[in-house]
Amino acid sequence: MSPPVLSVNNLEVVYDDVVLVLRGLSLEVPDGAIVTLLGANGAGKTTLLRAITGLLMPHRGKITKGTIRLGEDDITGADPAVVVRHGIAQVMEGRRIFAEITVDENLRTGAYTRRGRAEVRESYARVMDLFPVLRNRRRSIAGYLSGGEQQMLAIGRALMASPELLLLDEPSLGLAPKLVEQVRDIIVEINGQGTSVLLVEQNAVMALSIAGFGYVVETGKVVQDGPAADLLADEDIREFYLGAAQHGQRRSLADVKSYRRKKRWSA
Amino acid sequence: MPKPHRNLVRDYAQDLRLFGSPMSKLGLVLMIAAFLVLPTVVQDDFWLSVLIYAGITAVGAIGLNLLTGYCGQISLGHAFFIGAGAYVTAKAGGDFGLPFPLWLLAAAAGGAVLGGLIGPFTLRLRGHYLAIVTLGLVFLGEHLWRNLDDFTGGNSGTSVDADVAIGPVNFADLSIFGESYSRNQGWFWLVWTLVGLVALLVKNLARTRPGRALQAVRDRDQAAEVIGVRAGRYKIGAFMTSSAIASTAGALFGSYQQFVSPDEWNLLLSIQYIAVIIVGGLGTVFGSVLGALFVGALPALIDRYSDVIPGVRTSVGDSGFISVFALNQAIFGLLIVLFLVLEPRGLAGIWLRIKTYFKTWPFSY
Amino acid sequence: ACGGAGDDEGGGGGQAGNPGTTTGFDGTTIKLGVLSPLSGPVAVIGQPLTSGNQVWFDALNARGGVAGKYKVELVQEDTQYRPEVAVQQYNKVKGDVVAFTQLLGTPSTLAVLPQLRADKMLAAPASLDALWVREENLLPVGAPYQVQAINAMDHYLTEGGGTKDAKICTMVQDDVYGEAGQAGIEFAAKSYGFTVANTQRFKSGTENYAGQIGALAGAGCQLVFLTATPTDAAKIWGTAAQARFAPRWYGQSPSYTSAFAKSAIAPYLQAYVTIVAEGTEWGDDSVPGMTEMVDRKNRFAPQQEPDYYFAFGYNQARAMTAVLEKAVELGDLSRDGILKASREIGTVSFDGLMGDYEYGSADTRNPPRSSTLFKVDPAKPFGLATLKYNFSSQAAQQYQFTKANL
Amino acid sequence: MTTSDPAPAPEAESETAPPILDVRDLTLRFGGVTALDGVSFAVGRGELFAVIGPNGAGKTSIFNCLNGVYRPQQGTITLDGGSLVGRAPAAIAAMGVARTFQNLGLFEHLTLVENLMLGRHHLMRTGFGTGMLWWGRAKREEVRHRAAVEEIVELLELEPYRRMPAGLLPYGVAKRAELGRALAMEPSLLLLDEPVAGMNLEETEDTARYLVEVRRELGLAMILVEHDMRLVMDLADRVLALDFGVAIATGKPSEIQNHPAVIEAYLGGAR
Amino acid sequence: MTTFLQNCFAGLALGSTYALVALGFVVIYKSTGVINFAQGGLLALGAYLGYTFSTNLAIAFGVAILLACASAALVGAGFERIVLRRMVGQPPFAVIMITIGLLFVLEPLITAIWGFDNLQVTNPWNIRTVEAGGIVFGVRDLWTIGLTAAVVVAFFLFFRYTSLGLAMRATAFDPEAALAQGISARRVYAVSWAIASALAALAGITMAAGPGGLTPSIGFIALAAFPAMILGGLDSPAGAVLGGIVIGLAEALTRGYQDQLFSWAGDNVSIIVPYLLMIVILLIRPYGLLGTKDVRRI
């Protein structure tokens, strides 16, 4: 069996020298798999992705313990440029497109580390096929796109890198229902072509429907993990992430009562 | 035994107090004590004048911080308004002989009017473009100061002969209970009282409706508009208030120095103010004061103790290779770089860190 | 009464007993302040000038000091030629000194003046503005800039081949120093009946003078009187040379420095430039003061290059010494005592290095009205050769001095 | 599915009460892009009106026109009888139109309470002068409005975050804070641009609950833009579906949900 | 007419220098989103390095120029290594202040090494001139114009054929997102600082080789180039060149016709004309002639 593309071992991350956000988190993305990461807001999912790509520095964050390995290579604390050249691409939280340049130019930045012109052109054509909306807006300044269009651009930009491992931080955010399905299909398709995927999603239904394996993170630690199918069947997961009430029938949101649910796996 | 719940807040008014916590109350008391006692301990004219200049800079910096730190409008034109204040004082306090409170107000009013004229530029220009336009103001100003002979004395400059008495209390020649104090001692008290006053006013402004509006405009002006803040109005208001405060600082500067000439209000002065608010910390009143002390006192310290540093040339013909001033500037530059690399939020940021350190002590996280 | 300048050995014994200790005088050493641009663009003047102060006092101290027993020590501070810095530095040292033997720069002097008045402090300005003459708290030396300008015009119209119908122009620094030169020329214009055809003002520190030179050339100027400091002057003359603009230039004394004689523009300067200043060329044996000064420089500051400003500083120190001698004689080195002494020193002679100065109370002082003209000559030590020594025009005698109206 | 309606919402199409908002024939173009193409709709008092449509359909653009951020090339917008077109955003806010933003419009460096206080900006009077002087009018006003803000803090359960800079708030909380700020404006029309995007299930349910409560207590009219169909279908009284700036359908949620054009353009298989 | 042409030539020569300096500003702005206040200091440093190579070490002037540009570029890149790399993603204000700090360090360093004296750079141009049609062309001015033109062409070709320009804009807009694309912010900073420093050095040497020699105040020219940069548009290299030439001409022409046309406005109007022109243009076009506007959408 080939080694996992990504293995995170006992990772600890501290912001601002005082805020401990990841507390010994470990996970693995096997080669060619889709792994999803679930967890409440503020659990540290984005922080984990930052740690992997080396983007903690601009946030005054630091890895204080643990290792991150990419295949055979240790990339703990490596420079982002180096990590990207290792074949990682990322859809960042909050889209982070370059608002002042055109859609085309944004896509070109995604292919910054790639050399072969023909292959880049191929990727470009594929992105255009996946998101026809972008084709019409190729020369528009990206900042004027609608929210969802920007999200498509962000995904498209990551695809331009044709990575070995794709990190997705809430790719479905702000997308129309039909597009969410498309994005799901895209992820599956990319994965089929050999790209491993680490998917962070609030839309757990979507995430678990395509992932092979899932982790649940709470306050910086993995509190549960298992094959996606097992998680889908888990009572707690069903209640807290999938919105299915015990008796199977979905509640109407208009009927949610004024009570607060505070149950957590860990305090 | 310490009383429990000493931090308990019982109503909103209490929650809004500036010096609410016991620590900050203690700090306030200490600052007031230092303010009262310092001039009687440090009688040396040099150190007093350094502190007086630092105080004047603090006043001006609070004004700039209001504009840049709170409202997000970068201005390189602060020197212009400082100069204007000094010239207004030469006229109002010197030639017309108005009493101290009146010429101070006149200077502030003059600054506000000029700010009101320039302010509308902020409606059209953003960021660096605005900064460079205000930089142009410095050059236009210098041209005006040179050519408006009647008002400014032209190239020869003008003496500023404004008295600093409030009723019977003359700060230039204080005597309290038969004890008489030097001009610098009196000025120290005067200037630092004004620092406190301006700091308080601006702090008040910052924590009420207009102050919040300014910060909203800084963070996102479009969103601010949508929730009902007339961004343009607040930008102009900030410009006017800031330049009024700048002119107040200029008024103090002029009357303390007693003589002003056109080339003092140059870009370097503007940059110095920018340095003060960035080193101090943007968007904090206390930071402006810290920054002014740092930027004002550090060169003086280096200057005073330069003779012990090897390689420094303190007099003509000795063997040093770098002059005191050059060394001063170099150290100053290095410290700024070092500082901001370590703490981009400036002195106020360091202050915050110290506070959180003690708050969370002994736990590092 | 011709007060000695403290130069004769063992001169001036104090009959009135020893002066008491006071600010800047601890009973043995007299401290004097020096506020000078030791860095910045005018440092090329401030440094030699301060060195001149120092060499004079070193020589004096070697002979025993003021009144043969009080050593003089200088407290130097760098003003960078910036008025506000000068004021701050003044505040820094005023508590340590009895007087200031150098306060360089017209703008700086004006800036410090209010404080001098309030503190009853005496300072010797290292600049030649006409305003200094009537100022109690200042101890000027030399013929003012205005007088230099007038003498220069006199020379141009009488021996320099100029006529009053010639296109006479000025190029002056846009500050008080420039105003002084301009005022002199305007006075001369009235006296001699010419008009100033064109005036160009420039801001000190400008890098490009093509426009001004173009304008002067366009106006057909035949003579240009220049009031500048060396940094700017070099660029101005360089630009003129490049533009092939070749009027007669007269330059105010502080516009020249020795580096020019070795530069690419030296031939141009040689051909067209006359410098109006005082005293004589460096190393001129025929002037007694010069021989002595060169000796002393060689002894106390061997590394110092020949320099006009050195001589200026040296002379300033001489005037200040006359005041100190007098004050010691009167038994009072306090600020009041110094001011009083400054009124009573009478005429001080500078041994031909500068015109004699009749001191006295400020409203009766009479400064020298004489100037010396130099031409540029790279072969000379300072690059200047005497063209016309120590002459005084009729018009210059007429010039009236008034008190600064600040 | 259920369409229970806890609020005594007036029948939207009722002939008697005139609508609070009437939008007619709205057209907005950017260069070659037509963001809105003759869109008309009306929102009744107390009605919760939803707007859905694919990405880039023009939903946010409608809000921007209502707010005065964009100026439509054509069309009229009438709020309570007064025209909105051509007015400055701040003036429109003062007329009672409040809004939350799709991409978070909080002021990052201000605390949550300050952000909420800003919502009350147009209800307050303190100017530069009185603000500086503090004691007296300014202080009284601050205290009074602070009390009002605290009610919202309580309603939205934001207590633990009062003093946190908005920029550091967890995403879900930030979205809630935006809602709070809009409510603090005491609006008569509330525009919600994707209020639950990026929220997890729990937070979505919370937000739904707040919206229901707000409706019940304040009875104000709302326009909801959202891609989370559960929220739209469960809460909205009526739905407008847009595609490429053109209104393709309006009706009750159940009608829209099964509308073929809407399914084709927007819903796909995920109904 | 000749006077006019003479003035135009002077303006063009001055404008070329402005263009070089402004181009340096633009390069750094494009990659870091800040105005580099140290540009004047780098210019002075380059000029003094040129002096050292050409006068002290007696290296042929053409080579000395290259050496000076190269060593200035090293200094710029070194600045990135020591300082800027730690500032990736930090607030722009802090970075602006750091450039001011750098200026404060450079100035005294230069005067400590080279002093305040007026230095003469050994060079073949100096005050030499050629005359044609009644107009005197300074050899130095001709070279300045020619070199500027060459550099500008090289500059545009470089950006045309490398992806660096795009990387710069991305980095300036959002350094973190740029990093995530594998764009090394450090390299971008280093390269842009190196280019800007080399441009500054070139401007410095061509100035220093002119009439009047070299003094530390040479760096002030950068202030005069602010209007040039902003008038063209902060992020537009073509704008920098255009702005430089417009400002140079405006300044030289007002200077030349000060007496005839502008005496009412006081002496030395030419000093403020660049700023006035800049203000007027910015009021009409708030992002300069060719600058791109901020993109804001809610």
Ligand SMILES: Nc1ncnc2c1ncn2[C@@H]1O[C@H](COP(=O)(O)OP(=O)(O)OP(=O)(O)O)[C@@H](O)[C@H]1O
């Ligand atoms: N720059 C920072 N400085 C200090 N604390 C931070 C910083 N960035 C994030 N945090 C804190 O770290 C914790 C984890 O944040 P992170 O963004 O990784 O969560 P997340 O799981 O991605 O949440 P979400 O689902 O909202 O995206 C949060 O409590 C957050 O407040």
Ligand SMILES: Nc1ncnc2c1ncn2[C@@H]1O[C@H](COP(=O)(O)OP(=O)(O)OP(=O)(O)O)[C@@H](O)[C@H]1O
């Ligand atoms: N300021 C602008 N300049 C240019 N085009 C714009 C501008 N604002 C919006 N658009 C375009 O108008 C169209 C509608 O945008 P809008 O933001 O209204 O979409 P939306 O329906 O809110 O989409 P989403 O669901 O993705 O948020 C989009 O194609 C967008 O690119």
Ligand SMILES: CC(C)C[C@H](N)C(=O)O
């Ligand atoms: C010594 C000189 C440089 C002084 C200068 N000329 C001035 O009056 O300011």
Ligand SMILES: [Mg+2]
């Ligand atoms: Mg996240």
Ligand SMILES: [Mg+2]
């Ligand atoms: Mg939208």
